[in-house]
Amino acid sequence: MLVGSAVRRVAIVGGVRIPFARAYSAYASVGNPDMLTAVLRALVQRCRLEGERLGDVAAGAVLKHSKDFNLTRESVLSSGLDPQTPGLDLQRACGTSLEAAIAIGNKIALGQIDCGIAAGVDTISDPPVVYPRDYQRLLLASYRGRSAGERIAPWFGLRPRHFRPVFPTVAEPRTGLSMGESTELMVQRWRIGREAQDQLAYESHRKAAAAWGEGFYDDLVEPYLGLAADNNVRPDTSLEKLAKLRPSFDVRDGTLTAGNSTPLTDGASAVLLASETWAERHRLPVLAYLSYGKVWAVDFASGHEGLLMAPAYAVPAMLRDARLTLQDFDYYEIHEAFAAQVLCTLAAWESAEFCRDRLGLDAPLGTIERTRLNVKGGSLAIGHPFAATGTRILATLAKLLAGDSAARRGLISVCTAGGMGVTAIVQK
Numbered sequence: 001m002l003v004g005s006a007v008r009r010v011a012i013v014g015g016v017r018i019p020f021a022r023a024y025s026a027y028a029s030v031g032n033p034d035m036l037t038a039v040l041r042a043l044v045q046r047c048r049l050e051g052e053r054l055g056d057v058a059a060g061a062v063l064k065h066s067k068d069f070n071l072t073r074e075s076v077l078s079s080g081l082d083p084q085t086p087g088l089d090l091q092r093a094c095g096t097s098l099e100a101a102i103a104i105g106n107k108i109a110l111g112q113i114d115c116g117i118a119a120g121v122d123t124i125s126d127p128p129v130v131y132p133r134d135y136q137r138l139l140l141a142s143y144r145g146r147s148a149g150e151r152i153a154p155w156f157g158l159r160p161r162h163f164r165p166v167f168p169t170v171a172e173p174r175t176g177l178s179m180g181e182s183t184e185l186m187v188q189r190w191r192i193g194r195e196a197q198d199q200l201a202y203e204s205h206r207k208a209a210a211a212w213g214e215g216f217y218d219d220l221v222e223p224y225l226g227l228a229a230d231n232n233v234r235p236d237t238s239l240e241k242l243a244k245l246r247p248s249f250d251v252r253d254g255t256l257t258a259g260n261s262t263p264l265t266d267g268a269s270a271v272l273l274a275s276e277t278w279a280e281r282h283r284l285p286v287l288a289y290l291s292y293g294k295v296w297a298v299d300f301a302s303g304h305e306g307l308l309m310a311p312a313y314a315v316p317a318m319l320r321d322a323r324l325t326l327q328d329f330d331y332y333e334i335h336e337a338f339a340a341q342v343l344c345t346l347a348a349w350e351s352a353e354f355c356r357d358r359l360g361l362d363a364p365l366g367t368i369e370r371t372r373l374n375v376k377g378g379s380l381a382i383g384h385p386f387a388a389t390g391t392r393i394l395a396t397l398a399k400l401l402a403g404d405s406a407a408r409r410g411l412i413s414v415c416t417a418g419g420m421g422v423t424a425i426v427q428k
Helices: 032-046 071-077 096-109 133-144 148-157 179-190 194-213 239-243 276-281 310-322 339-350 352-357 386-402
Strands: 011-017 056-059 115-122 265-274 288-297 331-334 409-416 420-427
Touching: 011 032, 011 276, 011 386, 032 071, 032 115, 032 265, 056 071, 056 096, 096 115, 096 265, 096 288, 096 386, 096 420, 115 386, 133 148, 179 339, 194 239, 194 339, 265 276, 265 386, 288 310, 288 386, 310 339, 310 409, 310 420, 331 386, 339 352, 339 409, 386 409, 386 420
Parallel strands: 056 115, 331 409
Antiparallel strands: 011 265, 011 288, 115 265, 288 420, 409 420
């Protein structure tokens, strides 16, 4: 559905997030609508968009109350944008906001809209706690009763078990395994050691602390509820401290710990995308361009592939689209759900057997220069509000490219629950 005669470039012209906070800490008193509204307002104010009608706003949350069925549109109405700006809710687990950026970007590229916002938000501190299905049936039976007797009768079946709350979980419905337990299986398959995982986690904290110290995040983060910086970053962590932590998912033989796994996190982030013409008309700088995107899924339920290995397939497919190699990038932003998951993905790309048998390639994709990986810290240090990580990474990468005259492009890779992955290429 191309509007016009040519596909347009998709400019990244701004991005902002609130500080990411460990669950049950700074944002324990607020929920998704509050945080998403706050980050949209911040972006609107920073980009001088008050009263502007944008083509669309796409955002989502992984953990969401039923009352927030129109979360994005409601947040748009409180953001300062023209009330005629549409809002779209979508969700692809941890890849939600990157998927939102690709969706908005496609509309801009095709000429359907001139500008739009992609965003994501998630809270662990305000989860959608519900009650058992039996209790729901009792309530509905009473509600449907036509007489007083029919409305009262179901209540004689009320039992104490009906008041046992049901909390959301991150276990996969197909396997019953948590994401951490699933990653332990990947570790066994790829033989990823504990020391390598702790080293990556240490580097994530060290880089994030340095980035905050040098002021890199000052114009990417809007203080919120008294918090001015991510409160999970540990400048004083060390390999010795990380080595002392006990396994979290397989207490006997496991290698995943609280230190080399992402913490449960609350937060929100957003990115403004536009055509070059719109950006110029609004006197907004073009930081970089969102050029390619790819989504993939793997068969994890049968055990054929690891739960978080979809990016290992999505990236080479995207490289074919772009006619690039894995080494043609100045920056690599790989979401750190777990240190082990990053290392498994890198090992797969280096494996001749995997690249031949699973990807159909004649040779391995090869190695990447580790000094170019998550150079301003990753999710292990910064935190991971599920749906907000994608646009957090996108804004970070756009700023990196804009500030580096020698850099040309960066790669984004995000694994997700359900055995999926979302990837993207950002270029100057």
